[in-house]
Amino acid sequence: xxxxxxxxxxxxxxxxxxxxxxxxxxxxxxxxxxxxxxxxxxxxxxxxxxxxxxxxxxxxxxxxxxxxxxxxxxxxxxxxxxxxxxxxxxxxxxxxxxxxxxxxxxxxxxxxxxxxxxxxxxxxxxxxxxxxxxxxxxxxxxxxxxxxxxxxxxxxxxxxxxxxxxxxxxxxxxxxxxxxxxxxxxxxxxxxxxxxxxxxxxxxxxxxxxxxxxxxxxxxxxxxxxxxxxxxxxxxxxxxxxxxxxxxxxxxxxxxxxxxxxxxxxxxxxxxxxx
Amino acid sequence: xxxxxxxxxxxxxxxxxxxxxxxxxxxxxxxxxxxxxxxxxxxxxxxxxxxxxxxxxxxxxxxxxxxxxxxxxxxxxxxxxxxxxxxxxxxxxxxxxxxxxxxxxxxxxxxxxxxxxxxxxxxxxxxxxxxxxxxxxxxxxxxxxxxxxxxxxxxxxxxxxxxxxxxxxxxxxxxxxxxxxxxxxxxxxxxxxxxxxxxxxxxxxxxxxxxxxxxxxxxxxxxxxxxxxxxxxxxxxxxxxxxxxxxxxxxxxxxxxxxxxxxxxxxxxxxxxxxxxxxxxxxxxxxxxxxxxxxxxxxxxxxxxxxxxxxxxxxxxxxxxxxxxxxxxxxxxxxxxxxxxxxxxxxxxxxxxxxxxxxxxx
Numbered sequence: 001x002x003x004x005x006x007x008x009x010x011x012x013x014x015x016x017x018x019x020x021x022x023x024x025x026x027x028x029x030x031x032x033x034x035x036x037x038x039x040x041x042x043x044x045x046x047x048x049x050x051x052x053x054x055x056x057x058x059x060x061x062x063x064x065x066x067x068x069x070x071x072x073x074x075x076x077x078x079x080x081x082x083x084x085x086x087x088x089x090x091x092x093x094x095x096x097x098x099x100x101x102x103x104x105x106x107x108x109x110x111x112x113x114x115x116x117x118x119x120x121x122x123x124x125x126x127x128x129x130x131x132x133x134x135x136x137x138x139x140x141x142x143x144x145x146x147x148x149x150x151x152x153x154x155x156x157x158x159x160x161x162x163x164x165x166x167x168x169x170x171x172x173x174x175x176x177x178x179x180x181x182x183x184x185x186x187x188x189x190x191x192x193x194x195x196x197x198x199x200x201x202x203x204x205x206x207x208x209x210x211x212x213x214x215x216x217x218x219x220x221x222x223x224x225x226x227x228x229x230x231x232x233x234x235x236x237x238x239x240x241x242x243x244x245x246x247x248x249x250x251x252x253x254x255x256x257x258x259x260x261x262x263x264x265x266x267x268x269x270x271x272x273x274x275x
Numbered sequence: 276x277x278x279x280x281x282x283x284x285x286x287x288x289x290x291x292x293x294x295x296x297x298x299x300x301x302x303x304x305x306x307x308x309x310x311x312x313x314x315x316x317x318x319x320x321x322x323x324x325x326x327x328x329x330x331x332x333x334x335x336x337x338x339x340x341x342x343x344x345x346x347x348x349x350x351x352x353x354x355x356x357x358x359x360x361x362x363x364x365x366x367x368x369x370x371x372x373x374x375x376x377x378x379x380x381x382x383x384x385x386x387x388x389x390x391x392x393x394x395x396x397x398x399x400x401x402x403x404x405x406x407x408x409x410x411x412x413x414x415x416x417x418x419x420x421x422x423x424x425x426x427x428x429x430x431x432x433x434x435x436x437x438x439x440x441x442x443x444x445x446x447x448x449x450x451x452x453x454x455x456x457x458x459x460x461x462x463x464x465x466x467x468x469x470x471x472x473x474x475x476x477x478x479x480x481x482x483x484x485x486x487x488x489x490x491x492x493x494x495x496x497x498x499x500x501x502x503x504x505x506x507x508x509x510x511x512x513x514x515x516x517x518x519x520x521x522x523x524x525x526x527x528x529x530x531x532x533x534x535x536x537x538x539x540x541x542x543x544x545x546x547x548x549x550x551x552x553x554x555x556x557x558x559x560x561x562x563x564x565x566x567x568x569x570x571x572x573x574x575x576x577x578x579x580x581x582x583x584x585x586x587x588x589x590x591x592x593x594x595x596x597x598x599x600x601x602x603x604x605x606x607x608x609x610x611x612x613x614x615x616x617x618x619x620x621x622x623x624x625x626x627x628x629x630x631x632x633x634x635x636x637x
Contacts, residue, residue, distance in 0.1 A: 173362035174350045177376035191366050
């Protein structure tokens with residue numbers, strides 16, 4: 001392999017490639033490393049240049065922070081709500097576009113993905129105003145509804161990608177063998193969609209969890225973890241926020257590793273089956 | 276005999292401005308192996324989809340077993356369709372595939388698995404029930420599709436070019452197997468194909484279709500030996516062709532004036548003197564004449580080459596731009612060199628004169 005690359009690229013381009021990789025990884029990971037390091041610094045402003053010694057105390061400070069905890073709970077509640085709304089909406093939209101061969105398909109598609117192109121602030125404000133007219137003031141409910149408007153477009157795109165790959169004759173074959181439309185959906189279409197249902201739910205959760213600009217306008221007096229962190233920016237940062245970062249980096253690495261191990265096993269199992 | 280008859284009464288279908296099938300009348304008998312033969316895009320699959328209930332005719336009526344199928348969906352018709360892609364359910368085992376139709380009818384697991392096993396035995400896959408379709412070979416998948424369709428005990432089995440994805444050997448094997456299954460079960464088969472060999476070897480009767488119109492319906496012998504149009508003649512089997520104008524008719528025969536002189540042939544449609552016509556003669560009825568052999572019609576040609584197919588050989592001749600083929604069995608062959616001057620010929624009884632018309636593409 002290395003022979004091939006050194007012969008097809010010259011020595012000069014090999015060096016350029018290596019330099020590029022170093023810069024790329026530094027750009028990606030240096031801020032993360034600094035953030036992690038500052039979370040263990042005794043100094044009470046996030047910094048690595050002013051090192052006052054190693055400490056775990058910011059973990060303790062965070063654990064005592066009730067607004068952060070309630071924010072986390074709110075974030076999870078909203079994300080669950082978003083999943084409940086955006087999964088069926090996205091699936092329905094995807095069915096409509098992939099199966100209904102209408103000449104308005106292009107228009108329909110445009111309308112359904114337009115929330116992705118609309119600034120998040122506008123989604124948040126418009127949802128708030130709409131529901132306030134109906135007597136519902138800003139809160140977790142409006143935040144979830146506002147987020148779902150654009151996250152439904154994401155789930156729809158994912159379901160569409162999957163449905164487009166399905167052989168429609170499978171559904172026809174099931175119908176021909178006497179299955180009703182409900183039976184076709186349950187026995188043929190749903191099993192086919194299963195992997196996408198899982199990934200779409202994960203994406204919807206993450207999109208919801210990290211959302212700031214839609215939520216901040218729709219949530220009224222309440223707060224999520226992300227809006228809470230945002231609002232504290234105004235009074236200067238505390239290393240406790242870095243600790244949140246550290247926890248997420250840790251969780252990400254853990255889940256990514258589990259996922260890779262799981263996938264490798266699945267691959268081996270499939271190749272053993274096929275072999 | 277559990278097959279049912281199918282009748283198309285003035286059935287046509289249009290998609291926007293495009294007429295896929297012009298008003299068609301067709302009767303398929305109960306328990307018959309019936310093929311619809313035609314080039315791709317001629318509307319044969321559309322007919323199949325109308326019979327199975329996936330498309331609705333723009334006009335006319337389809338009857339199965341004497342009952343009108345108007346307003347009856349594919350899940351309620353006594354038909355089962357075998358798709359060109361087979362459409363086996365990839366996430367189910369072979370047994371679950373075969374038992375699917377029974378499951379949908381609410382049959383309990385025990386009886387439906389017994390029935391599935393019976394059908395898998397019928398198609399010689401008795402020990403493959405636990406595999407998933409992807410683990411089977413093309414021919415095996417083919418047989419699973421047949422078993423799955425037969426499991427719901429259809430009166431009519433509709434097959435949409437199911438052999439087209441298989442290699443030649445397997446295709447020939449599956450032909451006789453399909454024929455066997457059809458005889459054993461007595462189900463009416465409607466078989467769609469663009470392969471004349473398939474249609475001729477398996478069918479009781481054939482419909483030759485072109486551009487949304489059925490040109491001829493007949494037994495395999497009728498379609499091959501007595502084609503009714505220039506298209507049917509050229510789509511089913513090979514021909515040597517001579518275009519010209521009829522100069523004389525007498526007692527079922529006619530004489531046609533061609534570039535290479537006057538030729539005589541049968542005149543099955545009683546064409547009158549002066550009509551534009553084509554004389555067709557099959558390569559196996561065309562002879563290479565040496566000194567003592569004689570034929571009513573003769574043409575001087577130049578030898579080009581031969582194609583040895585094993586049991587038989589096709590000899591190719593040429594005159595100007597026209598190519599001629601003589602089909603001989605591989606017994607006591609004479610050999611020729613390229614450029615040899617030869618004479619080919621045929622008797623009037625062996626040739627047919629049909630009205631000039633569109634030919635099938637080579």
